[in-house]
Amino acid sequence: MLVLLSWPAPAQARWLEASGRHFVIYSEQTEAELRSFAENLERFDATLRFQLHRADLDRSPQTRLTVYVLADQGRLDALLGARGVAGIYFGRASGSVAFTSQVSRVPTDGGLDPQTVLFHEYTHHFLFNNFGFGAPLWFSEGYPEFWSTVRFTEDGSVQIGLPAMHRNIELTLARAMSVRELLTLRYPISDGETLAVVYGRGWLLSHYLSFDESRRGQLDAYLRALSEGQSAEQATHVFGDLDQLDRDLRRYFDQRHFTYALVPAAQVPIRPVAIRPLTAGETAMMYVKLHSKRGVDSREANSLIPEARRIAARFPDDARVQVALAEAEHDARNFAESEAAADRALAVDPHSVDAAVYRAWAMWGRIAASGDATPAQWQEVRRRLSAANHLDPDAPQPLELFFKSFAAEGIPPTQNAIEGLYTAFELAPEDRDLRLLAGRQLLVAGNAAGARGVLTPLTSDGHSGRLGPRIADVLAVLASDGPAAALARLDAPSTDDGRDRTH
Template structure:
């Protein structure tokens, strides 16, 4: 009794204040949104996100395939920025929201978003910024320099949604005005440094990198005298030029570019794209009011999907079991309980909860995933490991038949060989390739593909697959591991990958760096 009470107190300490009135799910082609808002508000929010996606597709001339239902971005709208910071962890008091890119489970957590205001609040700007990264990784495998990736995210996310529909893209990024205009507010970043970053950047708490990246992207997009130069710069990169070489070929003298940027910054008016509703359709949005049990388990689900450590998992399980006891017949409650049991190390209990969910709703993808994950972990210690892994594959195969483009069944089919120290079949390897195409934003998955390509002596392909990780500004230690892999491939063309795990070992427990610009 005392243990349960202590664990409940620990759970309360980590709990965001999300257990409020009635929650609604808004489902669209690219997003699933959960919010405790009016139906009109949540529908408008989902439609704005879809219009923003359509604007990105139109302006970048990209058309990525629609994701499978489980591979959409899930957006949880919690009450406040304080709740966001609790869920994120750490001590970033400026955090306005964050995004986690995962195959079959990408999610964003933001505070309440105002949808009826001309000017976006910070939480919506953060969400749009991070979704721009998600979109660009989905629509192109070509690794972009950091200034371009962040400049594009700043450019597109400076948006508004007129009441009549449509989207305005490319408005002045007013939240970057101080770092660009106020002397001494931030360290200035010369355009030459932006395009050719020094190996050792100055040790400052804050600088004008984001603002300057936005300014350069905006200028090259709209200035008539620079028309076509941004495309020529990108073409130079695709030909293997360094960022500086491509910039000199496309932009000319960088000192002149710096001077022109200074003049552009103080212009009284700047251009933007005003996209009418017919150009950026939102598509259908369906609403579903959550049942009492699903609403009650939602705080557990959010924290589980965010990720918990061992202590938090034990505390959260107390809460999950309490909700499940009150709502034993709700399959979504049982699926969330399965995740909480698995996180706490109780794999057999997780399988039982997943089976209970599937008995009531055999279409519930989350229940298949949690059952399969638990079976995989049990298989590691099974007396007959081969039989145990076969059984785990059956669960993921059932999900694959229901949702062929769900990436997790493909990934775990591949893992079922690797975890038995067996060479993956061609079918398993092709599944890994497909999963990486379906979820290019999952950099851990991409690194798994890099490892397999090295093992198969396809070093050129491995190098190409590693570059987007190596250049990703949010990949942290995973980016450094990819850089080491590329350096090894370049130095040793006959490398067989026998020490790949040793080379990348430092990222094993710290591969995820949540986007939180």
């Protein structure tokens, strides 16, 4: 694959892994640079929890965000197949991932830097995992913008509320949009300028509600009202007279002086970050792994196979290398080869959840492709998925696949599978496909309130493409005609996007 050849050979790179409570990071940075980066990410999560009063519950390592840090923008461009994208995030039950590049300084000229994008996207990830309601558009994009400008001092203290210099133009244009319009604006928005204004004015409103003494407590009250099931329109009552709020917000912007807060490092302690060099096999396989994790189409998947097999043959006893091969083979629909690679990985590391998943998933693909799968074979697939679940009961993907296996066989899911689906969703609510699947099952069960709660966040998710308007239509049918009609509308043919390629 040409893009692989455009990068330095793997032997020239020294990849490190940083492992923390909420993140796993792969990078070519020096150990000191990577440790600082990893600790700042962990401190960012701690600050979000501190400010939003969210407990740090013990969760499966499988639910951590994996961040791949490319050496420079050129390599990130090559990986993503687009120029100038400062970063990207994918929420997945198999393991959410973000791709970014190293940045030596934070731009002061209004440019959008990788750290700003990563913090914006992680705030989305955090909100999905810690707030179980659908926030209006202004908050779902404006609040991540507010957090995207966080910076850290040398002693580990955290600066919150710095100006969003990258939104200068949008903030200037934002005066044309009233607060009343901002608070109730919904997707779809066909006008790119209007959407950009939402980002800028959403940041401004988030900043104002966070720092103005006269509005203290209103943002918390607003979020509480939404969590109690109030609509976007109903929840605005916490702000009082919206015309007055509009005037106050305009004055706040016109003063051109924005306060920021400094959270001392002692108030946001973090756990130690462990750093290790990747094995020779992992380093050699990294470029294949990067493409697999980004997501590939059929052509790309097949182009990776020769290199993946060549590397895996050199490192047959490296479990992580064999898992990477299992994933690449599965993406290329080489199910027998994927299953064999997963078996080799498990022979070396019997506790590898990823290997156990691919051992089941590859068998699934193999028997489904045969066209004559037997009930006993499907039972074996589910037995293997159960084995993966036993290795880590809080890993979402085995639970998701266990539920899906019943539809693949053409039989109704068991109650145990349905409960597993709901658990998987609770563990990985950032996965749109999983959210959609859980919402659909709630409609099947006739649980209108549950389905509404699960599906509503998709209507204000700016990264879901045409899926958001489609779900808004389903929810309108749910309100007027009930779960059965909403299910029929949801199952009607659609061309929605917002999905990953192989994930």
